[in-house]
Amino acid sequence: MKVVAFARTLQGTGASRRLRKAGQTPGIIYGGTAAPELIALDGNALYHSLKKEAFHGSILDLEIDGKAQKVLLRDFQMHAYKQLVLHADFQRVDASQPIHTKVTLHFVNAEISPAVKLSSAVVSHVLNELEVSCLPGQLPEFINVDLSKLEAGASIHVSDLQLPEGVTALTHGQNLTVATASVPPGAAAAETAAE
Template structure:
């Protein structure tokens, strides 16, 4: 994805407020061997880009004065109640240096899992993203979580994921839970109630000849 930015000379609260009033969002680019550069971006273009998942987990082409740099979106601030992007931070990336990045999880095949097909279970998504380490060229847009084999009472962990080539999950020593499968309490109670009359039923007495 491409992002167009402009160098921003004036800084401070007043300058930032004037930028926002003119439809621009202040930001900064940092990292690498170059000095940080303060920038401004078109607010509406940035606001709509932030709605796209790929914008948060992809290497972006950021153009300033005709020169393009490879960057990652590292942070952004939103207004407390207005649909207003207050600031955006971008980090330069080097093609030969691994990056640490949070990547979204996409859950698939829950409907064909034993938990759902056989037991009517609910699969809860405990995590919606994980942190990974990889070269910029290997950074995935998302990671697919295959739920086809999960059964009731079982959980899926980071260690169970099939990661793309060159991508390593950062776990900090913990095999964190990604998803769990459980039967809703109401469903269990209904099944028990339905089974009770059958268990309590007595054979009918035989009639006299």
């Protein structure tokens, strides 16, 4: 995805407030060997880009004054109630250096799992994103969590996930739970009464 930004020289609360009134969002690019750069982005375009999942989990081409660089969205601040992005942070990416970032999990096939079909279990998502390490070129937009074999009372852990090639989960030595299937107490009672 491509993002167009403009270099800015003025910084501080007053300068940022004037930028926002003009429809722009202040931001910064940091990381790599170059010094941090202050930038301004089109506020409306950035607001709509942030609604796309791919914008959060992809390497972006950030263009400043005709020069493009590879970056990753690291943080952003939203206004409490207005449709306004207050600030955005981007990190430069080196194609030869591994990056650490969070990737969204997509849960698929819950409706055909034995837990749901046979036991009327409720599938709970314990994690919604997973911290991973990989080279920038191997960064997945999302990771699928296949629930098709999930039994009632069972769980899916990080070790059960099929990670794309070159992607390593950063779980700090723990096999974290990703999803669980539990039968609600009311359903179990109704089943016993029926028997």
